[in-house]
Amino acid sequence: MRFAKIPDDFFPWLKYDGSLRQIGIIQLKLVLMREKIFIHTGQFCAAANEAPSGREDKPMKEPVVKIENISFKYDEQEGYALKDLSLQVYDGEWLAIVGHNGSGKSTLAKLMNGLQYPLEGTIEICGIRLNKETVWETRKLVGMVFQSPDNQFVGTTVQDDVAFGLENNGVPRGEMVKRVIASLEKVHMEKFLDQEPHHLSGGQKQRVAIAGVLALQPKIIILDEATSMLDPRGREEVLETIRELKGTNQLTVISITHDLEEAAKADRIIVMNRGRLYKEGTPEEIFQMDEELVELGLDIPFSVKISKKLREKGIPLDKFYLSEEELVAQLWTSHSSK
Amino acid sequence: MMGKFIIGRYVPADSLLHRMDPRSKLILIFLFVCIVFVANNPVTYGILLLYTFVMAFLSKVPLRFILGGLKPVLWLIVFTFILHLFLTKDGALLFEWGWFEVYEGGVRQGTFISLRFFLLILMTSLLTLTTTPIEITDGLEVLLGPLKKINFPVHELALMMSISLRFIPTLMQETDKIMKAQTARGVDFSSGPLKTRIQAIIPLLVPLFISSFKRAEELAVAMEARGYRGGEGRTKYRQLKWTGLDTVMMLAFVVVTVTLFILRT
Numbered sequence: 001m002r003f004a005k006i007p008d009d010f011f012p013w014l015k016y017d018g019s020l021r022q023i024g025i026i027q028l029k030l031v032l033m034r035e036k037i038f039i040h041t042g043q044f045c046a047a048a049n050e051a052p053s054g055r056e057d058k059p060m061k062e063p064v065v066k067i068e069n070i071s072f073k074y075d076e077q078e079g080y081a082l083k084d085l086s087l088q089v090y091d092g093e094w095l096a097i098v099g100h101n102g103s104g105k106s107t108l109a110k111l112m113n114g115l116q117y118p119l120e121g122t123i124e125i126c127g128i129r130l131n132k133e134t135v136w137e138t139r140k141l142v143g144m145v146f147q148s149p150d151n152q153f154v155g156t157t158v159q160d161d162v163a164f165g166l167e168n169n170g171v172p173r174g175e176m177v178k179r180v181i182a183s184l185e186k187v188h189m190e191k192f193l194d195q196e197p198h199h200l201s202g203g204q205k206q207r208v209a210i211a212g213v214l215a216l217q218p219k220i221i222i223l224d225e226a227t228s229m230l231d232p233r234g235r236e237e238v239l240e241t242i243r244e245l246k247g248t249n250q251l252t253v254i255s256i257t258h259d260l261e262e263a264a265k266a267d268r269i270i271v272m273n274r275g276r277l278y279k280e281g282t283p284e285e286i287f288q289m290d291e292e293l294v295e296l297g298l299d300i301p302f303s304v305k306i307s308k309k310l311r312e313k314g315i316p317l318d319k320f321y322l323s324e325e326e327l328v329a330q331l332w333t334s335h336s337s338k
Numbered sequence: 339m340m341g342k343f344i345i346g347r348y349v350p351a352d353s354l355l356h357r358m359d360p361r362s363k364l365i366l367i368f369l370f371v372c373i374v375f376v377a378n379n380p381v382t383y384g385i386l387l388l389y390t391f392v393m394a395f396l397s398k399v400p401l402r403f404i405l406g407g408l409k410p411v412l413w414l415i416v417f418t419f420i421l422h423l424f425l426t427k428d429g430a431l432l433f434e435w436g437w438f439e440v441y442e443g444g445v446r447q448g449t450f451i452s453l454r455f456f457l458l459i460l461m462t463s464l465l466t467l468t469t470t471p472i473e474i475t476d477g478l479e480v481l482l483g484p485l486k487k488i489n490f491p492v493h494e495l496a497l498m499m500s501i502s503l504r505f506i507p508t509l510m511q512e513t514d515k516i517m518k519a520q521t522a523r524g525v526d527f528s529s530g531p532l533k534t535r536i537q538a539i540i541p542l543l544v545p546l547f548i549s550s551f552k553r554a555e556e557l558a559v560a561m562e563a564r565g566y567r568g569g570e571g572r573t574k575y576r577q578l579k580w581t582g583l584d585t586v587m588m589l590a591f592v593v594v595t596v597t598l599f600i601l602r603t
Binding site: 009051110113115136139140144146148150151152154155156163164165166168169170171172173176177180189194197198216229257336 | 402410471503504508511552553557559565566571572575576577589
């Protein structure tokens with residue numbers, strides 16, 4: 001979900017006097033803004049009791065992607081799109097790569113899939129060094145979902161599209177049918193087998209694209225701005241699907257995005273600026289950067305902005321909250337727990 | 339404009355013709371086009387007409403719908419008839435009016451040729467009415483398969499066709515969107531003299547072309563990322579099944595052909 005920048009005088013009436021009523025009003029305002037009205041207060045508590053999923057057990061496993069000192073320049077451009085970049089992606093983690101337009105994040109995605117080759121430096125995918133000879137091998141390990149839902153839909157129907165990658169890799173037909181059905185089930189699109197793309201919503205098309213990637217049974221899935229052309233509902237649909245898959249398939253997810261709300265849900269964030277790695281850390285660490293992020297052309301999530309504002313107004317919040325549910329739960333329970 | 343025109347349109351239904359393998363349908367149409375020229379007297383034309391109508395009946399597409407859809411072509415058929423009526427000067431003179439002369443041979447020739455025309459169009463529209471474009475593409479890919487030996491890009495052509503088919507609705511939606519956007523900016527697409535209307539199309543075509551090229555580029559990258567590297571070593575997901583029905587239809591056609599050869603003069 002995207003919000004306009006909050007003007008400084010957004011809560012002009014707010015002089016916090018510690019009354020419950022005021023907190024209630026803030027809550028209501030927050031919740032209404034999300035266009036989600038919680039009818040039952042129990043939901044707040046439920047959200048509060050839930051452990052922030054999977055963020056604790058930080059995967060300290062083997063790197064599945066190992067990038068060392070790569071540089072890249074497009075032929076028609078003067079400057080480097082990527083300059084001396086090194087990073088590692090670990091097995092089973094959700095890594096978000098954020099940056100403004102032209103920061104090199106999409107180029108990085110293309111390099112990881114062998115759609116472009118670095119001028120200097122090396123890329124290793126699951127121990128295989130990526131070059132022109134190994135590119136078809138590594139592409140089977142790295143699936144990619146692109147930005148435009150329409151321009152990556154190759155087949156005339158849903159099942160044809162999912163089968164496209166399998167056909168390319170010469171998978172026998174019997175196996176193909178099984179895998180098409182199985183991967184469509186994983187993204188909950190199995191009821192749309194014979195549907196044509198123009199009858200599907202953007203979110204559904206992206207889920208089909210994900211199914212197409214899953215059918216190839218990759219280790220890593222790269223989402224290259226995969227949700228940026230979707231409406232809020234489609235975006236949530238796609239992210240929910242990815243979250244589900246990550247749990248069951250031991251997938252490593254690399255999401256390239258400029259949407260910090262999406263990035264807030266990742267295990268780790270890498271901030272890119274002008275083709276270089278600017279900063280790396282957990283979402284909490286990254287959002288501490290605050291104004292620095294805005295200077296880099298990124299927009300801080302709404303809940304972080306609000307928690308900052310509330311803290312300035314003297315409301316005791318112990319950190320910047322990354323999701324609105326967490327913030328609402330904190331506000332809701334702050335008085336009663338003391 | 340496209341409302342009634344049926345050539346190239348698909349009508350979903352569950353009929354014998356719908357269930358046939360696109361390969362056998364394509365072969366049948368090809369052979370039918372050949373044997374139409376075998377007929378040369380009323381009996382043989384009668385047989386062809388009967389065969390065609392039986393096929394139309396088997397397609398379960400209402401005959402009225404088919405014939406209604408052929409109306410735009412009717413003018414061509416009538417024109418052919420008139421041309422032959424006046425230009426063939428064979429047999430007995432039937433009547434004369436000024437310098438118009440109508441001969442028996444003219445009527446005969448005109449009827450036969452326009453009937454031939456009618457049968458060809460009817461049969462080919464039956465093919466598209468009962469076969470989805472993608473099935474036709476698959477059928478053609480298999481049937482043209484042998485041409486690969488002489489380096490004819492069969493797979494590439496089939497892929498091109500299927501991608502075009504897939505993008506037609508997308509581009510239609512896009513055209514609609516651009517039209518609305520330009521209308522909002524004051525472009526008038528629907529009135530004025532022909533010249534201004536043609537000029538009005540330019541602000542429609544330019545963005546459409548630009549976005550199509552962008553689409554093509556992105557599609558190519560997406561295809562490559564999913565492991566596409568030409569037709570070599572590729573397996574097929576869509577499968578064509580030759581059933582007993584196709585064999586029966588073929589045999590029926592053979593019988594018709596043999597009868598035609600026996601009865602022609």
